[in-house]
Amino acid sequence: MPDTTTSDIAVLGENQYGKAEVRLVRIERETPRHEITDFNVSSQLRGDLDAIHTDGDNAHCVATDSQKNTVYSLARGGVGTPEEFALRLGEHFTSTYDWISGGRWEIEKYSWVRIPTGAGEHDHSFVKSGTEVRTVVVQRDGEDVFVVAGLQDLTVLKSTASEFVGFTRDTYTTLAEATDRILATDVKARWRYTRTDLDFDAVFDDVRRLMLEQFATQHSYALQQTLYQMGVAVLEAHPEIAEIKFSMPNKHHFLVDLSPFGQDNPNVVFFAADRPYGLIEATVQRKDATPEPRAWATVTGFC
Numbered sequence: 001m002p003d004t005t006t007s008d009i010a011v012l013g014e015n016q017y018g019k020a021e022v023r024l025v026r027i028e029r030e031t032p033r034h035e036i037t038d039f040n041v042s043s044q045l046r047g048d049l050d051a052i053h054t055d056g057d058n059a060h061c062v063a064t065d066s067q068k069n070t071v072y073s074l075a076r077g078g079v080g081t082p083e084e085f086a087l088r089l090g091e092h093f094t095s096t097y098d099w100i101s102g103g104r105w106e107i108e109k110y111s112w113v114r115i116p117t118g119a120g121e122h123d124h125s126f127v128k129s130g131t132e133v134r135t136v137v138v139q140r141d142g143e144d145v146f147v148v149a150g151l152q153d154l155t156v157l158k159s160t161a162s163e164f165v166g167f168t169r170d171t172y173t174t175l176a177e178a179t180d181r182i183l184a185t186d187v188k189a190r191w192r193y194t195r196t197d198l199d200f201d202a203v204f205d206d207v208r209r210l211m212l213e214q215f216a217t218q219h220s221y222a223l224q225q226t227l228y229q230m231g232v233a234v235l236e237a238h239p240e241i242a243e244i245k246f247s248m249p250n251k252h253h254f255l256v257d258l259s260p261f262g263q264d265n266p267n268v269v270f271f272a273a274d275r276p277y278g279l280i281e282a283t284v285q286r287k288d289a290t291p292e293p294r295a296w297a298t299v300t301g302f303c
Protein backbone atom coordinates (compact mmCIF):
# COMPACT_ATOMS: atom_id res chain seq x y z
CA MET A 1 0.00 0.00 0.00
CA PRO A 2 1.45 3.44 -0.90
CA ASP A 3 2.03 6.06 1.76
CA THR A 4 -0.74 7.95 3.45
CA THR A 5 -0.57 11.69 3.04
CA THR A 6 -1.32 13.50 6.28
CA SER A 7 -1.27 17.19 7.01
CA ASP A 8 -1.72 19.36 10.04
CA ILE A 9 -3.40 22.02 7.97
CA ALA A 10 -5.12 20.31 5.01
CA VAL A 11 -8.01 17.90 4.66
CA LEU A 12 -9.79 16.49 1.61
CA GLY A 13 -12.94 18.37 0.73
CA GLU A 14 -15.69 17.72 -1.82
CA ASN A 15 -14.54 15.63 -4.74
CA GLN A 16 -15.80 13.82 -7.80
CA TYR A 17 -14.09 12.28 -10.78
CA GLY A 18 -14.88 10.64 -14.08
CA LYS A 19 -14.52 10.83 -17.83
CA ALA A 20 -15.47 14.09 -19.48
CA GLU A 21 -16.86 14.49 -22.99
CA VAL A 22 -17.28 10.91 -24.14
CA ARG A 23 -18.38 11.35 -27.72
CA LEU A 24 -21.08 8.83 -28.53
CA VAL A 25 -22.76 8.45 -31.90
CA ARG A 26 -25.38 5.75 -32.20
CA ILE A 27 -27.03 4.66 -35.43
CA GLU A 28 -30.33 2.83 -35.55
CA ARG A 29 -30.13 0.75 -38.71
CA GLU A 30 -32.95 -1.76 -38.38
CA THR A 31 -34.51 -0.29 -41.51
CA PRO A 32 -32.89 1.44 -44.49
CA ARG A 33 -34.04 4.75 -42.95
CA HIS A 34 -31.38 5.23 -40.31
CA GLU A 35 -31.64 7.39 -37.17
CA ILE A 36 -28.65 9.16 -35.64
CA THR A 37 -28.08 10.13 -32.01
CA ASP A 38 -25.06 12.31 -31.25
CA PHE A 39 -24.19 12.76 -27.56
CA ASN A 40 -21.31 14.22 -25.58
CA VAL A 41 -21.42 12.43 -22.22
CA SER A 42 -19.59 13.34 -19.03
CA SER A 43 -19.72 10.99 -16.04
CA GLN A 44 -18.52 11.88 -12.56
CA LEU A 45 -18.73 9.69 -9.48
CA ARG A 46 -19.02 10.68 -5.82
CA GLY A 47 -18.90 8.53 -2.72
CA ASP A 48 -16.35 6.87 -0.47
CA LEU A 49 -13.34 7.95 -2.48
CA ASP A 50 -11.17 9.43 0.27
CA ALA A 51 -8.51 6.69 0.32
CA ILE A 52 -7.80 7.17 -3.38
CA HIS A 53 -6.73 10.72 -2.58
CA THR A 54 -5.21 10.34 0.87
CA ASP A 55 -3.64 6.86 0.77
CA GLY A 56 -3.06 6.15 -2.90
CA ASP A 57 -5.42 3.19 -2.40
CA ASN A 58 -7.30 2.68 -5.66
CA ALA A 59 -9.54 -0.20 -4.55
CA HIS A 60 -12.60 2.05 -4.83
CA CYS A 61 -11.46 3.67 -8.06
CA VAL A 62 -13.79 2.89 -10.96
CA ALA A 63 -11.30 4.01 -13.58
CA THR A 64 -12.36 6.88 -15.78
CA ASP A 65 -11.57 4.55 -18.68
CA SER A 66 -14.11 2.07 -17.29
CA GLN A 67 -16.69 4.86 -17.00
CA LYS A 68 -16.10 5.66 -20.67
CA ASN A 69 -16.51 2.00 -21.60
CA THR A 70 -19.73 1.82 -19.58
CA VAL A 71 -21.19 4.70 -21.59
CA TYR A 72 -20.56 2.84 -24.85
CA SER A 73 -21.70 -0.51 -23.50
CA LEU A 74 -25.00 0.81 -22.13
CA ALA A 75 -25.56 2.56 -25.47
CA ARG A 76 -25.46 -0.76 -27.32
CA GLY A 77 -29.09 -1.51 -26.51
CA GLY A 78 -30.38 2.02 -27.15
CA VAL A 79 -30.06 5.40 -25.47
CA GLY A 80 -33.45 7.13 -25.65
CA THR A 81 -33.53 10.77 -24.65
CA PRO A 82 -30.49 12.43 -23.07
CA GLU A 83 -32.41 12.63 -19.79
CA GLU A 84 -33.21 8.90 -19.87
CA PHE A 85 -29.63 7.92 -20.71
CA ALA A 86 -28.17 10.13 -17.97
CA LEU A 87 -30.65 8.67 -15.46
CA ARG A 88 -29.67 5.15 -16.54
CA LEU A 89 -25.98 5.91 -16.08
CA GLY A 90 -26.65 7.25 -12.59
CA GLU A 91 -28.70 4.21 -11.68
CA HIS A 92 -26.03 1.90 -13.09
CA PHE A 93 -23.06 3.36 -11.24
CA THR A 94 -24.81 3.80 -7.88
CA SER A 95 -26.33 0.31 -7.93
CA THR A 96 -23.21 -1.50 -9.21
CA TYR A 97 -20.64 -0.08 -6.75
CA ASP A 98 -21.87 0.13 -3.16
CA TRP A 99 -19.35 2.86 -2.26
CA ILE A 100 -20.62 5.11 -5.05
CA SER A 101 -23.38 7.12 -3.38
CA GLY A 102 -23.96 9.70 -6.06
CA GLY A 103 -22.56 11.53 -9.00
CA ARG A 104 -23.16 13.77 -11.92
CA TRP A 105 -23.98 12.80 -15.49
CA GLU A 106 -24.10 15.52 -18.11
CA ILE A 107 -25.09 15.07 -21.73
CA GLU A 108 -25.00 17.48 -24.62
CA LYS A 109 -27.06 16.46 -27.61
CA TYR A 110 -26.20 17.68 -31.09
CA SER A 111 -28.84 17.70 -33.81
CA TRP A 112 -28.62 16.33 -37.29
CA VAL A 113 -31.31 16.56 -39.97
CA ARG A 114 -31.70 14.52 -43.10
CA ILE A 115 -30.14 15.97 -46.25
CA PRO A 116 -32.90 17.04 -48.62
CA THR A 117 -32.50 15.57 -52.11
CA GLY A 118 -34.55 15.63 -55.31
CA ALA A 119 -36.02 12.32 -54.12
CA GLY A 120 -36.92 13.63 -50.65
CA GLU A 121 -35.08 13.54 -47.35
CA HIS A 122 -32.18 11.13 -47.52
CA ASP A 123 -32.33 7.86 -45.56
CA HIS A 124 -28.79 7.80 -44.21
CA SER A 125 -27.13 11.16 -44.96
CA PHE A 126 -27.41 13.99 -42.49
CA VAL A 127 -26.37 17.62 -42.11
CA LYS A 128 -25.64 19.12 -38.72
CA SER A 129 -28.38 21.58 -37.87
CA GLY A 130 -26.81 24.74 -36.54
CA THR A 131 -25.03 25.36 -33.27
CA GLU A 132 -27.90 24.76 -30.85
CA VAL A 133 -27.18 22.18 -28.16
CA ARG A 134 -29.64 20.37 -25.88
CA THR A 135 -28.27 19.70 -22.40
CA VAL A 136 -29.05 17.67 -19.31
CA VAL A 137 -27.35 17.33 -15.94
CA VAL A 138 -28.54 14.44 -13.77
CA GLN A 139 -27.22 14.28 -10.23
CA ARG A 140 -27.78 11.65 -7.57
CA ASP A 141 -27.27 12.11 -3.85
CA GLY A 142 -28.22 8.82 -2.25
CA GLU A 143 -31.83 8.19 -3.23
CA ASP A 144 -32.37 11.81 -4.34
CA VAL A 145 -32.25 12.36 -8.09
CA PHE A 146 -32.12 15.77 -9.75
CA VAL A 147 -32.70 16.46 -13.43
CA VAL A 148 -31.79 19.84 -14.92
CA ALA A 149 -32.52 20.03 -18.64
CA GLY A 150 -31.66 22.87 -20.94
CA LEU A 151 -30.41 24.28 -24.17
CA GLN A 152 -27.72 26.68 -25.26
CA ASP A 153 -26.63 28.60 -28.35
CA LEU A 154 -30.19 29.01 -29.56
CA THR A 155 -29.51 32.21 -31.51
CA VAL A 156 -32.48 34.47 -32.13
CA LEU A 157 -32.97 37.97 -33.51
CA LYS A 158 -35.95 40.25 -33.97
CA SER A 159 -35.54 43.18 -36.32
CA THR A 160 -38.20 45.39 -34.72
CA ALA A 161 -40.72 45.39 -31.83
CA SER A 162 -37.86 46.05 -29.40
CA GLU A 163 -37.07 49.29 -27.62
CA PHE A 164 -34.90 50.46 -24.74
CA VAL A 165 -35.88 53.79 -23.19
CA GLY A 166 -36.31 55.33 -19.77
CA PHE A 167 -33.07 54.02 -18.28
CA THR A 168 -31.05 56.01 -15.73
CA ARG A 169 -29.28 59.02 -17.20
CA ASP A 170 -26.26 60.50 -15.45
CA THR A 171 -22.68 61.62 -16.11
CA TYR A 172 -21.80 58.22 -17.51
CA THR A 173 -24.72 57.87 -19.88
CA THR A 174 -23.99 58.21 -23.57
CA LEU A 175 -26.42 55.61 -24.93
CA ALA A 176 -29.29 57.14 -26.89
CA GLU A 177 -32.80 55.91 -26.23
CA ALA A 178 -33.94 53.45 -28.89
CA THR A 179 -37.59 53.12 -29.81
CA ASP A 180 -36.93 50.63 -32.59
CA ARG A 181 -33.85 48.45 -32.32
CA ILE A 182 -32.63 44.97 -33.19
CA LEU A 183 -32.84 42.52 -30.28
CA ALA A 184 -30.57 39.48 -30.58
CA THR A 185 -29.32 36.88 -28.15
CA ASP A 186 -28.06 33.33 -27.76
CA VAL A 187 -30.57 31.72 -25.45
CA LYS A 188 -28.93 29.62 -22.73
CA ALA A 189 -31.47 28.14 -20.34
CA ARG A 190 -31.65 25.33 -17.80
CA TRP A 191 -34.78 24.14 -16.05
CA ARG A 192 -35.30 21.76 -13.15
CA TYR A 193 -37.83 18.96 -13.35
CA THR A 194 -39.62 17.80 -10.22
CA ARG A 195 -40.35 14.37 -11.74
CA THR A 196 -38.46 11.79 -13.77
CA ASP A 197 -41.45 9.96 -15.32
CA LEU A 198 -41.78 12.44 -18.16
CA ASP A 199 -41.89 12.37 -21.93
CA PHE A 200 -38.63 14.34 -21.95
CA ASP A 201 -38.59 14.91 -25.72
CA ALA A 202 -42.12 16.29 -25.73
CA VAL A 203 -41.51 18.62 -22.79
CA PHE A 204 -38.21 19.82 -24.25
CA ASP A 205 -39.83 20.57 -27.61
CA ASP A 206 -42.62 22.52 -25.95
CA VAL A 207 -40.31 24.53 -23.68
CA ARG A 208 -38.25 25.48 -26.71
CA ARG A 209 -41.38 26.38 -28.68
CA LEU A 210 -42.73 28.55 -25.84
CA MET A 211 -39.46 30.45 -25.44
CA LEU A 212 -39.25 31.14 -29.17
CA GLU A 213 -42.90 32.15 -29.34
CA GLN A 214 -42.52 34.65 -26.50
CA PHE A 215 -39.36 36.10 -28.03
CA ALA A 216 -41.10 36.49 -31.38
CA THR A 217 -44.51 37.77 -30.35
CA GLN A 218 -43.93 40.00 -27.31
CA HIS A 219 -42.87 43.60 -27.75
CA SER A 220 -39.60 43.98 -25.83
CA TYR A 221 -38.88 46.90 -23.50
CA ALA A 222 -35.59 45.31 -22.36
CA LEU A 223 -33.98 41.91 -22.75
CA GLN A 224 -34.61 41.47 -19.01
CA GLN A 225 -38.35 41.69 -19.59
CA THR A 226 -38.25 39.36 -22.58
CA LEU A 227 -36.31 36.81 -20.54
CA TYR A 228 -38.88 37.01 -17.75
CA GLN A 229 -41.79 36.55 -20.17
CA MET A 230 -40.09 33.46 -21.60
CA GLY A 231 -39.66 31.99 -18.13
CA VAL A 232 -43.21 32.74 -17.00
CA ALA A 233 -44.66 31.11 -20.13
CA VAL A 234 -42.64 27.95 -19.46
CA LEU A 235 -43.69 27.70 -15.80
CA GLU A 236 -47.34 28.38 -16.60
CA ALA A 237 -47.48 25.59 -19.18
CA HIS A 238 -45.35 23.04 -17.33
CA PRO A 239 -46.15 22.24 -13.70
CA GLU A 240 -43.40 19.61 -13.71
CA ILE A 241 -40.80 22.42 -13.97
CA ALA A 242 -39.92 24.12 -10.67
CA GLU A 243 -37.65 26.85 -11.98
CA ILE A 244 -35.82 28.00 -15.07
CA LYS A 245 -32.53 29.87 -15.26
CA PHE A 246 -31.38 32.00 -18.17
CA SER A 247 -28.07 33.50 -19.19
CA MET A 248 -28.47 35.60 -22.31
CA PRO A 249 -26.02 37.98 -24.02
CA ASN A 250 -27.49 41.14 -25.46
CA LYS A 251 -25.87 40.98 -28.90
CA HIS A 252 -25.72 44.63 -29.78
CA HIS A 253 -26.40 45.78 -33.34
CA PHE A 254 -25.33 49.37 -33.78
CA LEU A 255 -26.70 51.58 -36.52
CA VAL A 256 -23.85 52.63 -38.80
CA ASP A 257 -23.47 56.36 -39.41
CA LEU A 258 -23.64 56.68 -43.20
CA SER A 259 -23.81 60.49 -43.18
CA PRO A 260 -20.10 60.81 -44.18
CA PHE A 261 -21.19 59.21 -47.44
CA GLY A 262 -24.16 61.52 -47.83
CA GLN A 263 -26.57 58.66 -47.04
CA ASP A 264 -29.32 58.27 -44.52
CA ASN A 265 -29.71 55.04 -42.52
CA PRO A 266 -33.32 54.40 -41.54
CA ASN A 267 -32.59 51.26 -39.46
CA VAL A 268 -31.17 49.36 -42.41
CA VAL A 269 -27.38 48.98 -42.03
CA PHE A 270 -25.97 47.75 -38.70
CA PHE A 271 -22.62 46.85 -37.19
CA ALA A 272 -23.01 43.50 -35.42
CA ALA A 273 -20.65 43.90 -32.45
CA ASP A 274 -19.34 40.74 -30.81
CA ARG A 275 -17.98 42.37 -27.65
CA PRO A 276 -18.53 43.81 -25.21
CA TYR A 277 -22.06 42.50 -24.84
CA GLY A 278 -24.69 42.95 -22.19
CA LEU A 279 -25.18 39.82 -20.11
CA ILE A 280 -28.64 39.30 -18.72
CA GLU A 281 -29.17 36.51 -16.20
CA ALA A 282 -32.13 35.59 -14.03
CA THR A 283 -34.00 32.71 -12.47
CA VAL A 284 -37.77 32.50 -12.87
CA GLN A 285 -39.18 30.24 -10.19
CA ARG A 286 -42.51 28.87 -9.11
CA LYS A 287 -43.70 30.79 -6.03
CA ASP A 288 -44.22 27.59 -4.01
CA ALA A 289 -41.17 25.67 -5.25
CA THR A 290 -38.90 24.14 -2.63
CA PRO A 291 -35.37 25.38 -3.34
CA GLU A 292 -33.01 22.57 -4.32
CA PRO A 293 -29.43 23.88 -4.29
CA ARG A 294 -28.04 20.36 -4.82
CA ALA A 295 -29.55 20.32 -8.31
CA TRP A 296 -27.71 23.51 -9.25
CA ALA A 297 -24.44 23.13 -7.31
CA THR A 298 -22.38 22.13 -10.36
CA VAL A 299 -24.45 23.82 -13.06
CA THR A 300 -22.21 26.78 -13.69
CA GLY A 301 -22.70 29.95 -15.68
CA PHE A 302 -26.04 31.01 -14.19
CA CYS A 303 -26.96 33.22 -11.27
Ligand SMILES: O=c1[nH]c(=O)c2[nH]c(=O)[nH]c2[nH]1
Nearest residue numbers: 164175221222223224250278
Ligand atom coordinates in the same frame (compact mmCIF):
# COMPACT_ATOMS: atom_id res chain seq x y z
O1 LIG B 1 -32.28 45.26 -22.99
C1 LIG B 1 -31.36 45.94 -22.51
N1 LIG B 1 -31.12 45.90 -21.16
C2 LIG B 1 -30.12 46.64 -20.57
O2 LIG B 1 -29.93 46.58 -19.33
C3 LIG B 1 -29.31 47.42 -21.43
N2 LIG B 1 -28.25 48.23 -21.17
C4 LIG B 1 -27.84 48.71 -22.39
O3 LIG B 1 -26.85 49.47 -22.55
N3 LIG B 1 -28.64 48.25 -23.38
C5 LIG B 1 -29.58 47.43 -22.80
N4 LIG B 1 -30.59 46.71 -23.33
